[in-house]
Amino acid sequence: GQNIDQPTEMTATEGAIVQINCTYQTSGFNGLFWYQQHAGEAPTFLSYNVLDGLEEKGRFSSFLSRSKGYSYLLLKELQMKDSASYLCAVRDGSTNAGKSTFGDGTTLTVKP
Amino acid sequence: DVKVTQSSRYLVKRTGEKVFLECVQDMDHENMFWYRQDPGLGLRLIYFSYDVKMKEKGDIPEGYSVSREKKERFSLILESASTNQTSMYLCASSYRVEAFFGQGTRLTVV
Numbered sequence: 258g259q260n261i262d263q264p265t266e267m268t269a270t271e272g273a274i275v276q277i278n279c280t281y282q283t284s285g286f287n288g289l290f291w292y293q294q295h296a297g298e299a300p301t302f303l304s305y306n307v308l309d310g311l312e313e314k315g316r317f318s319s320f321l322s323r324s325k326g327y328s329y330l331l332l333k334e335l336q337m338k339d340s341a342s343y344l345c346a347v348r349d350g351s352t353n354a355g356k357s358t359f360g361d362g363t364t365l366t367v368k369p
Numbered sequence: 370d371v372k373v374t375q376s377s378r379y380l381v382k383r384t385g386e387k388v389f390l391e392c393v394q395d396m397d398h399e400n401m402f403w404y405r406q407d408p409g410l411g412l413r414l415i416y417f418s419y420d421v422k423m424k425e426k427g428d429i430p431e432g433y434s435v436s437r438e439k440k441e442r443f444s445l446i447l448e449s450a451s452t453n454q455t456s457m458y459l460c461a462s463s464y465r466v467e468a469f470f471g472q473g474t475r476l477t478v479v
Contacts (some may be wrong), residue, residue: 290468293473294442298471298472299373299459299470299471299473300459300468300470301470302467302468302469305466305467307379344412346412350379356414356417356425356427357400357414357468358414358428359404359411359412359413360411361409361410361411363417
């Protein structure tokens with residue numbers, strides 16, 4: 258099975274940088290996702306890492322270390338609209354559907 | 370754009386009723402999933418399907434069943450609804466990597 262840990266809540270200031278960490282213990286690994294979910298809305302895809310290293314996409318970057326079972330999502334130049342829940346999910350490579358197990362999510366509050 | 374549509378946004382059912390939650394995707398994806406989302410528990414996988422008529426149990430299948438008769442449609446069935454099944458239900462579909470989620474159905478069982 259999968260065990261995924263991420264902080265429950267974080268607060269940051271508009272314009273700042275925030276790093277949301279995710280650690281995992283898995284029996285099978287085929288990549289790690291980050292999703293963003295605004296209150297009352299569906300999760301939307303942010304990033305996918307399958308190899309070690311940093312993936313940058315605009316203001317958002319995601320890092321993976323498979324040997325350490327560790328990932329982080331880095332958000333730069335924070336905006337008020339970044340207030341949301343950020344979900345870390347590990348993809349299981351042992352099934353045809355590539356099902357994912359999600360962490361409980363980190364609720365980020367961006368303050369002016 | 371990929372569209373995943375869930376039949377109801379809000380639903381109120383009585384204990385013991387049989388409940389059907391419908392999900393339709395328009396991108397010919399092989400894989401479809403049903404999750405429930407509860408405060409403090411995150412998204413938990415109930416069932417998934419990787420092809421028509423194929424289904425596999427997720428982490429919390431008890432009290433649920435699913436049906437996939439057509440590629441675009443994946444139904445979640447609560448055989449006899451109970452109050453502990455009050456939750457937000459999210460359907461998702463995927464092809465290779467990312468999953469696309471529907472808007473969710475908030476089910477209340479009274």
